[in-house]
Amino acid sequence: MARNTISRSLHDLGLSAWFGGTLANAVSLNPATAEAADPSARGAVANAGWDRWTPVNAAAIGAHVIGSLGQIKGNTARIQGQQGVATMVVAKTALTAAALGATAYARILGQRVSEYQAVPVAAGTKPSGGTPAEVAAAQKQLDVLQWAIPALTGAVVVISAFAGEQERASEVHKGFAKRLIG
Template identity: 50%
Template sequence: MAGRQTFIRTLHDAGLAAWFGGSLFGAVGLNGAAAAASDPSERTKIAAAGWAKWAPVNAVALAAHTVGGIGLIAGNAGRVATQKGAGQNTALKTVLTLAAMGVTAYSGLQGAKLGKNSPAPAAGATEPNEQTPHEVAQAQKRLKALQWSIPALTGVLLVMTVQQGEQQKPSQIAKGLIERVRS
């Protein structure tokens, strides 16, 4: 078992927390506030400006989570390889992390399209109206689904992180090693 990994674990967990929390706030708070703007042509502009301000912070959060995740895998390589369930959890979490990163990047591209074409009249940040230009409306429709998929994926990653923490309890390590030897 690896020694203390406080710094690496902090990078991993704080990065994931910021990623999850920022995406959830953006979907609920920022996009909701933009939709409340009295001028329909300001709604996309407000949302795009807010997301653009968040993007550098989100990039740092993703980088911290990635560095922390790689560090945790390296520091726990022996346990991941030998403890029953640890390897599968780590592999699935890696796949979900890559998927969440891909969705986040694609969302950023759609947000950039929205920003480039703003201000544009719209019902909300992710809801076009009959006056919304086609390219903006297409980006909005994509963003409507993406805004919820990022917190959903990162929420699952949070649960898996807790599960991995539970797997590191001495009783769980012993049980996992015994089960591995038996199978």
Template identity: 60%
Template sequence: MARATLFHQLHDVGLAAWFGGTLANAVTLNPASSSAGSPRDVGAVANEGWDRWTPVNAAAIGAHLIGAAGLVKHDAGRMKAQKGVPSMALVKTGLTALALGVTAYSRTLGAKVSQHHAVPADDATTPTPATPPDVASAQKQLTALQWVVPATTGALVLIGAYASEQYRPEEVARGALRRVLS
């Protein structure tokens, strides 16, 4: 069987950065921005942090997608022969699409907030009464969405661990045999 080491590396490192970065920002940057001083400084710090993360996140997502596409091509034969692989691939694809959609929508909301560089806020996702209504609406949506990306990408990490077990020779042989006998 040909190796797909580079694709696995791109897939896993990209996913790890996507998951870890968004989780770290939700856990640390968003609430810590409240320590910046004035409400305007809070908004400026949060926006600066997320604006710095955006290109890194885009690169991580790109690496993950290149790796995922390479693995799909590499594993096409396994998907036909090994029971459980097609459904696992379908779940991974659905979760990836969800994570991409939520990430893109969150970035759109974040860009709306970032346009008002030093927008008054209690923290990155909590508006103050002085926050412009459109920015306050975006922040309220980001309050929930900041957890959806780490949840979906975290689920992808877990499924990746399960998928790694499916590569074990005894699993491949057992899955192929079940497929032939059914």
């Protein structure tokens, strides 16, 4: 029982930090960089912010993944026996994999941008006329990913809430009964 509580806590805390941190940076950090008077400082500020967030985000993702694996291990019988649970696990795993892929790709693009240090930009994910082509291309992709990652992790939050409802004793009994009856 304690192992399931630890797994759920790691899963939930990691997921909430991953979702909330990327959403906060998309809503606040990236647009706020436009406030810097010097266009070259804008890129440097965005890079510094995202570079500070990266290790925290990596820890959050690691906690989420470890917690998810622990939950799967602790719920194997329910996944196999309760109707609808296996489908939910597959959907949640697919969304998590998509969020991991999008996050990894965003980090690769972010490193490309970060290599240029004090490059002139309009804002964190908005190139200006003086932005080098490689940075501008990466920024345009990051502009989409900054919203895709919270959308994907937010969908995992929703499915996790649904999964929690499936764990209610009344739902477990119904799910096993439906599985047995067909």
